[in-house]
Amino acid sequence: MLTFALRNSLWLLVYLFFISAPLFVLLLGSLPPARDFWTEFSIALGYSGLAIMGLQFGLTSRFRWVTKPWGEDVIYHFHRRISLIALGLVLAHPLILFIVRPELLALLNFASAPWRARLAAISTYSLIGLIVLALWRVKLKLSYEAWHLTHIILAVAAVAAGLMHMAAWGFYLEDPMKKALWYGLTLFWLALLLYVRLVKPLFMLRRPYRVAQVKTERGNTTTLVMKPEGHGGFRFTPGQFGWLTLWNGPFNITGHPFSFSSSAQAGDGRVEMSIRNLGDFTAGISQVTPGQRVYLDGPYGAFTIGNPADMHVLIAGGVGITPMMSILRTLADRGDQRPVVLIYGSRDWESITFREELDALRARLDLKLVHVLSRPHKGWTGETGFIDAALFRRHLPPPYNMHEYFICGPNVMMDAIENALAAMDVPMSKYHTERYNFA
Ligand SMILES: Cc1cc2nc3c(=O)[nH]c(=O)nc-3n(C[C@H](O)[C@H](O)[C@H](O)COP(=O)(O)OP(=O)(O)OC[C@H]3O[C@@H](n4cnc5c(N)ncnc54)[C@H](O)[C@@H]3O)c2cc1C
Structure with a gap:
């Protein structure tokens, strides 16, 4: 527990260092003539906003050592929250200046303003557009793929124009050492972007997978069995997920995240993903044919077994069963005889994905299965x-705080379960969650 808190605090300190150090460096060495407090303060806010925006490329670059201690969903949640703070800082910068020096309002006229002011406007409007689309993507009925592409373009525009505005205005950056630091930082952010959009896809191109089998499952779900082609594949821990790219090659800008549903014990690098038809991309999965080439980026995620546990309690809702399936299959292949309870919420009896295999797994595991139906059929005597x-x-069985809990399902269900566990005095360190909606 202590190491958990220590490790997370350390990561926070590293993050704070990266977003605040570029600002404090400006105060070292030779300083330009001081201006009034509010002008200096507003500029500090602008620099901080830009530093936060630039580091966002790092947060979403899928570096395992960044995401692993937290889990991807937490990182994406943080990414969204911190973007709002960056927006607040970036907006406060001109607002304060307009209040203390109203003559600067003339710079709002894009046609007559100098380029260094135009760049500030481009950066700010791009950031506002980016936040509006991120917050209201679903309401605006924008497809995930279209939104993702626009998001990247607006993010690059906001950061690039912001940096150019800063460089064009100079002032603090007259000092060559500080200029070098900020240019170095810019190169670092650019490198992060190139890494995720170019280097990683090139790496994936050299490590393709072939679909070996396509299985239709209960509950509008299709399983893809994929085998590495010309390489050994990767090893994953049950509960983890990967990003799947189909058809257009790894440079296809949007990969889709899916948990591995197969056993982590498979020796030949084979992995399975079980995908429910929930939208435009997933609707195409049942049309995939054996032999088709696909690209996998993984493994990712901190939703994994491995901590000391007297009993594993797996709680799944709908397609949230996929990581649990990987956990159960792996435990069975390892001959693990510790008790496992699976509490599995489904709509009705017929749509229970993996129903028959779960039944069969009882012969290989000390497994208690609790099906919970939201639309039970007549005569159903189980949970509803x-x-x-x-x-x-x-x-x-009590004591409840000795078991290790794994929860994956719709957000409302997960919130309710987290509250229920808290009410049963189960500490947070004893439960793990995987949210299927990063938005
Ligand atoms: C860690 C994780 C593991 C998952 N594992 C599984 C699984 O094992 N089986 C399964 O069926 N589903 C899984 N999902 C959900 C799955 O990724 C989405 O259902 C799928 O991407 C929807 O795509 P779509 O185009 O068909 O639907 P759409 O209608 O386009 O999207 C529905 C919603 O899914 C999310 N989404 C869509 N595309 C992406 C993307 N490229 N990246 C991130 N989010 C996206 C968005 O919130 C979107 O609003 C998982 C999600 C996450 C985050």
């Missing part, structure tokens, strides 16, 4: 409705 603390108490 929501998974809550009362249901846990009916099926789990």
Whole structure:
């Protein structure tokens, strides 16, 4: 628990260093003549906003050593929240200047303003556009792929124009040492972007996969069995996920995240993903044919077994069963005889993905299966409705805080379960969550 807190605090310190050091460096060495407090303060806010925006490329570059301690969903959540702070800082910069020096309002006239002011406007408008689209993508009925492309373009425009504005205005950057530092930082951000958009795809191009089998599962779900072609594949821990790219090659800008559903014990690098038809990309999965080439980037995610546990409690809703399937198959292949409870919420009996295999797994594991149906058929005597603390108490032996819990399902279900576990005094370090919606 202590190492967990220590490691996370360390990461926060590294992050704070990266966003604040570029600002404090400006105060070292030779300084330009001081101006009034509010002008200097507004400029400090502008620099900080830019430093946060630039580092966003690092947060979303899928570096395992960045995401692993937290889990991807936490990183994306942080990415969204910190973007709002960056927007606040970037907007406060001109607003303060306009209040203390109203003559600067003339710079808002794009046609007559000098380029250094135009660049500031381009950066600010790009950032506003980016935030508006991110917050209202679903309401605006923008497809994920179209949004993703626009998001990248606006992010690059916001940061590039912001940097050019800063360089064109000079002032603090007259000092060659500080100029070198900020230019170095710019190169670092550019390198992050090139890494994720060019280097990583090139690496994936050299390590393709072939679809060996396409299996239709219950619950509108299709499993792709994929084998590495000309390489050994990668090893994953059950519960982790990968980014899948089909058809257009790895340079296709949008990969889709899916948990691995197969056993991590497969020796030949084979991986399976079980994908529910929920939108335009997933609708095409059932049309995939054996032999087709696909690209996988992984493994990612911190939703994994491996901590000391007297009992694993897996709680799945709908397609959230996929990482649990990987965990169960792996435990069975390892001959692990510790008790496992699977609490699995589905719509009805017929749509329970992996129903038959789960039944069969009881012969290989000390597995207790609790199906919870939201639309039970006549005569169903099992659990129905929501998974809550009362249901846990009916099926789990105390002490509840000694088990290791894994939760994956729709957001509302996960929120309710986290509250139920808190009410049962299960500490946060004892449960792990995987949210299928980064948005
Ligand atoms: C870590 C993780 C693991 C997942 N594992 C599985 C799994 O094992 N099986 C399964 O069926 N589903 C899984 N999902 C959900 C799956 O990624 C989405 O259902 C799928 O990408 C939807 O794409 P679509 O174009 O068909 O639907 P759309 O209607 O376009 O999208 C529906 C929603 O899915 C999200 N989404 C869409 N595309 C992406 C993308 N490229 N990257 C991130 N989010 C996206 C967005 O929030 C979007 O609003 C997982 C998601 C995450 C984050």
